[in-house]
Amino acid sequence: xxxxxxxxxxxxxxxxxxxxxHLRVLLIxxxxxxxxxxxxLLRYRDVxxxxxxxxxxxxxxxxxxxxxxxxxxxxxxxxxxxx
Numbered sequence: 671x672x673x674x675x676x677x678x679x680x681x682x683x684x685x686x687x688x689x690x691x692h693l694r695v696l697l698i699x700x701x702x703x704x705x706x707x708x709x710x711l712l713r714y715r716d717v718x719x720x721x722x723x724x725x726x727x728x729x730x731x732x733x734x735x736x737x738x739x740x741x742x743x744x745x746x747x748x749x750x751x752x753x
Contacts, residue, residue, distance in 0.1 A: 678735075679742050687750040694743035697729060697736060704730050 682690060696707060708726045711719040729736040 675738060675742060678739060679746070682739070682742055682746055687747070690743050690746055690750075694740060694747065696726065697740050697743070701730060 682693075685693065696704065699707075704726050708723040711723040711726075713719075729739055
């Protein structure tokens, strides 16, 4: 694991497994889908919704970070899977 991924991994671990799964599906979608979802989150003017929308926008603007986040979410999802 890269040191630069350690902080992101720990942040993603603060989410529930279901939230991580939903976030990964969202991030895999194309840009227009992410923009639409971010706009819907902002419509409610909720602090958490705004934070999610900001995160989605930030990841969309940084393709390298987006791919790292998707990869880490997949790895964490595999850890959550019961064997």
